[in-house]
Amino acid sequence: MIELKNITKIYEVNKNNMVTALNNINLTIKEGELVVLKGASGSGKSTILSLIAAISKPTSGEVIVGTNRASKLPDNFASDFRRDNIGFVFQKYNLIPTLSAKDNIILPLVPLNLDVKEIEDKLEMVLRMFHIEHKANQLVKNLSGGEQQRVAIARANINNPKIILADEPTANLDEKLSLHFIEMLKELKRDGKTIIVATHDPLFFDLDIVDRVVEIHQGVLA
Amino acid sequence: MILTPEVLAILILNAIFMLFATVVFVLSVKIYLNWDINCTSKAQYKLEKQSFLAATIIKYIFVLKIPLFLFFIFTLDKISNLLTGAMCAAGVVDATEYGTNLIILKIINLYLFASWLKLHSEDMKDKNQPYTKPKFGLFILLFFSFMVEIILEGIMFGSIEIDKMVSCCGSIYSSSASSAVSGIFSLETTTVLTLFYGNYLLIVLFYFFKKRYLFAVANMFFIVVAIVALILFFGTYIYELPSHHCPFCFLQRDYYYVGYLIYGMLFTGTFYGFVVGFINKSDINYQISLLINSVYVIFVTLFVVIYYMKNGVLL
Ligand SMILES: Nc1ncnc2c1ncn2[C@@H]1O[C@H](COP(=O)(O)OP(=O)(O)O)[C@@H](O)[C@H]1O
Ligand SMILES: [Mg+2]
Numbered sequence: 001m002i003e004l005k006n007i008t009k010i011y012e013v014n015k016n017n018m019v020t021a022l023n024n025i026n027l028t029i030k031e032g033e034l035v036v037l038k039g040a041s042g043s044g045k046s047t048i049l050s051l052i053a054a055i056s057k058p059t060s061g062e063v064i065v066g067t068n069r070a071s072k073l074p075d076n077f078a079s080d081f082r083r084d085n086i087g088f089v090f091q092k093y094n095l096i097p098t099l100s101a102k103d104n105i106i107l108p109l110v111p112l113n114l115d116v117k118e119i120e121d122k123l124e125m126v127l128r129m130f131h132i133e134h135k136a137n138q139l140v141k142n143l144s145g146g147e148q149q150r151v152a153i154a155r156a157n158i159n160n161p162k163i164i165l166a167d168e169p170t171a172n173l174d175e176k177l178s179l180h181f182i183e184m185l186k187e188l189k190r191d192g193k194t195i196i197v198a199t200h201d202p203l204f205f206d207l208d209i210v211d212r213v214v215e216i217h218q219g220v221l222a
Numbered sequence: 223m224i225l226t227p228e229v230l231a232i233l234i235l236n237a238i239f240m241l242f243a244t245v246v247f248v249l250s251v252k253i254y255l256n257w258d259i260n261c262t263s264k265a266q267y268k269l270e271k272q273s274f275l276a277a278t279i280i281k282y283i284f285v286l287k288i289p290l291f292l293f294f295i296f297t298l299d300k301i302s303n304l305l306t307g308a309m310c311a312a313g314v315v316d317a318t319e320y321g322t323n324l325i326i327l328k329i330i331n332l333y334l335f336a337s338w339l340k341l342h343s344e345d346m347k348d349k350n351q352p353y354t355k356p357k358f359g360l361f362i363l364l365f366f367s368f369m370v371e372i373i374l375e376g377i378m379f380g381s382i383e384i385d386k387m388v389s390c391c392g393s394i395y396s397s398s399a400s401s402a403v404s405g406i407f408s409l410e411t412t413t414v415l416t417l418f419y420g421n422y423l424l425i426v427l428f429y430f431f432k433k434r435y436l437f438a439v440a441n442m443f444f445i446v447v448a449i450v451a452l453i454l455f456f457g458t459y460i461y462e463l464p465s466h467h468c469p470f471c472f473l474q475r476d477y478y479y480v481g482y483l484i485y486g487m488l489f490t491g492t493f494y495g496f497v498v499g500f501i502n503k504s505d506i507n508y509q510i511s512l513l514i515n516s517v518y519v520i521f522v523t524l525f526v527v528i529y530y531m532k533n534g535v536l537l
Contacts (some may be wrong), residue, residue, distance in 0.1 A: 005262070057271075060264040071262065075274075077349045 002052055002163070002194065004030040007061035009047050010191040023048040023219040024061075029196065031162070034189050034209055037198040039216035045198035048216070049165045051195070053086045054078040065163070068102055083108060087156030091168035093148050095155070097141035099118075101132060104140055105155045126154040130184060164188055166197045170204075178203055185209060224304070224382045228297040229313060231285040233379070235290065236372045242279050244485055248399070249276040250358040257355050273354060277342055280361065291328060294375075295473060296447045305388050311470040312391035320378040322403075327371050329489070336493050340501050384428040391468035400426065407467075418451040424518050425495070429512045438499020441492040441511065448488055452522065458524040464537040491515035510531065 009022040014160075021044045037045045050056045051063050054070040055078075063071040068081055082088075095104050105126060109119055127133045130150045135143060139153050140151060149169070156164060170178040178201065188195060189209050197204060205213055215222035232244030249272045257269060298311035308314055315321035337362055345353035397407035421444050428437040453469050460472050460480065473481035497507045530536055 008264075010302055058262075059267060061260040071265060071267075073260070073349055074270075074346065076346060203225060 001031055001066065002196075003027070003062075003064040004048070004051070005062045005064070007063065008049075008050065009044075009051065009056075009100045010059045021219050022058075023053075025219070025221055027221065029194060029216065030196055032189075032192050033211045034185070034195040035197070036204045036210050036213045037216060038200060038213050039198075040168040040200060042218075043216045044219045046167055049088075049167055049196065049198055052163070053088060053165055054081055064128055071185055072112065072147060075178060078187075083111070083159060085163055087153075087161040087164045089149075089152050089156050089160070089164065089169050091171045093152040095140045095151060098139060100137050100211065101120060101151045101154075102127075102136040103148075104151055104159055122158055122160075126157050129157070129187060130154045133150065145172055146180060149177065150182060150184070153181075157188070162194060164193050164195045166195070166199075168199055168201075169197060170199065170201045175203070180211075182207065198221060207208050223380050224301060224384060225379075226283070226297070226304070228293070228300055229379050231324060232290070232294065235286070236375060239283060239286075240369070242283065243365055243368055244348070246276045246279050246361065250272070250361045250365070253353060253358045254362060257358075259350055259354070276358070276361075278332055278341075280335075280442070281336060284339055287332060287335060290330060294328065295470075298472065299470070301382070304384055305382070306385075307388045307390055307484065309390040309392070309466060309471070310392050312468050313388045314382065315470070316394050317383075317386070317388040318378050318381045320374055320381070324371070324374045324378055327367070327374065331364070331367055331371055332489070333493060333496065334360070337496065337501065338364060340497050344502055390459060391471060395467035395469070396465065405452055406453055409450070409454065414447070414451050414454050417447050419519075421447050422515065425512065425515055429508055432503075432508070434498050434503040437508070437511075438496050441499075441515070443493025444515065445488065445492050448518070454458065454524060456522040458537050459529050462529060462537075463479060484518070487514050487518040487521065491518055494516060 002026055004027040007022050007025040008020070011019040011021055013019065025048070027048075037048060039045050047056070052065060052070065054063070054065075054068075054073050058071050061071070062069065065095055068085070070078075070081065070211060077143075089163055092146065096107070099107075102123065106119055106123055107121065114122075123136075127136055130153050132147065132150045132154055135147055135151075140148060149172075170181055175180060180184075182203070185195060185197070186209050204210060253269050253273055253276070256265065257273075258266060295311055301314050302308035302310050302312075303389050305313055305317060308317070315325060339359060341353050341357045341360065345357055347392040395403060397404065418497060421440060424440045425437065425444060428440055449469065453467050455471065457467055457469060458464050461468075470481070471477065472484070473479060491511055493513065494507050494511035498511060501507075526536070
């Protein structure tokens with residue numbers, strides 16, 4: 001379960017320039033739920049995702065993810081928490097273009113000191129799950145947008161996290177690829193993952209796999 | 223007043239330290255009074271950020287203070303060339319009434335800073351940060367001690383007079399001197415050596431019985447006993463001169479800077495002894511302390527053994 005309690009987030013650019021990105025938000029997301037976070041650009045969607053992933057801390061309020069008080073974790077614990085619990089899919093993929101697809105995917109495993117066999121097993125599983133086996137050894141910069149998207153999702157899943165956060169995942173994809181992405185979401189949902197998709201792409205708003213659409217306007221939930 | 227480039231560098235650094243330490247002091251008081259890890263208020267989140275800032279500054283100060291302590295000793299050594307009568311740092315330390323106290327205070331502060339860091343690293347190992355309040359409480363004390371050190375250092379360099387004759391270590395560290403250290407020379411060598419090795423045995427004993435507080439206390443005594451034994455006995459074997467008792471000369475090049483190694487071992491070994499007593503009694507801390515103290519004892523003893531093997535007699 002993910003809980004946001006009385007969350008306010010103010011970006012203090014300087015003394016005279018404060019942006020209230022989130023204003024006293026309360027939100028509970030159950031395990032296995034697929035929630036779409038709908039809102040215009042600048043409404044605070046990415047901020048919510050980064051709070052859940054303990055990438056940033058709220059100005060006040062509390063974020064609880066499972067048994068972790070995510071908003072209270074010191075930095076060194078936050079990165080462990082993220083690695084073990086969260087798979088993040090970014091709009092711009094954030095892949096390393098000069099590495100192969102395979103190397104990008106196994107990157108999150110580096111700090112775990114696993115043996116080669118274990119790494120290969122995990123790799124094979126996500127390669128198959130997201131249909132990218134045939135491109136595994138190619139450099140990411142030579143892949144198409146849709147293929148890069150699949151690599152990004154495979155990487156987000158390599159640690160088998162319980163929670164998948166996707167930030168504008170279809171912003172760079174045409175309709176056909178967007179539908180592909182939704183197919184992959186179905187897969188993940190069947191796997192029992194809790195999924196949050198932040199988007200303003202109408203494609204998501206009346207899908208049958210979506211349990212709930214949460215609307216956000218200028219930092220306030222509708 | 224003495225203003226060599228080295229002294230100037232020290233004074234400027236002290237001014238910078240003072241500024242940053244004051245910032246951390248203000249944050250420490252705020253954190254100490256208001257810290258509540260379970261609270262989700264704006265104020266608490268702000269304190270959490272500030273505690274990271276404060277810890278970072280303290281770490282930087284400490285990292286600079288260790289080489290700076292060596293630089294301080296080096297500076298005293300260098301100034302000794304300017305003072306009539308002084309042969310090494312001892313003459314400069316003795317030139318004012320502040321020198322000895324300043325060195326002792328500097329050493330105490332290094333132990334306090336090191337303890338702070340150890341406490342901090344324990345704090346960071348637990349996501350509830352159980353030591354945050356105590357560690358900033360400790361810094362509040364440390365701040366005052368640190369400020370006294372900086373002020374004392376300024377006064378000391380300010381009151382050294384170049385044209386005044388000072389003593390050399392040969393007369394300061396001798397039984398005929400009337401200084402504070404001369405009391406050491408009224409002690410019997412055998413008594414001091416018995417205390418030295420006895421104290422070491424106690425440390426070993428408390429290690430095996432895992433008595434953390436006794437272990438720490440034994441380490442505390444060991445610093446004093448070891449320094450007295452160094453001045454009275456072991457030093458003479460480093461110099462191979464029965465009447466040379468100076469605890470500074472062996473920091474010089476003539477003796478291959480061996481003093482830095484000797485004091486380094488003594489301070490590190492005993493520091494981990496305190497850690498066992500007051501911060502974390504894990505086996506590794508016990509072991510580091512015992513290991514370094516043992517190497518220290520063997521090392522200084524070797525000077526005597528080697529002298530005996532070479533010359534067939536003791537001094
Ligand atoms: N690091 C930052 N510094 C200052 N303002 C920011 C920062 N990140 C986001 N913002 C502001 O916070 C608001 C919400 O941003 P964001 O969460 O990125 O919205 P969304 O993802 O819905 O487009 C916006 O007004 C944005 O300009
Ligand atoms: Mg965004």
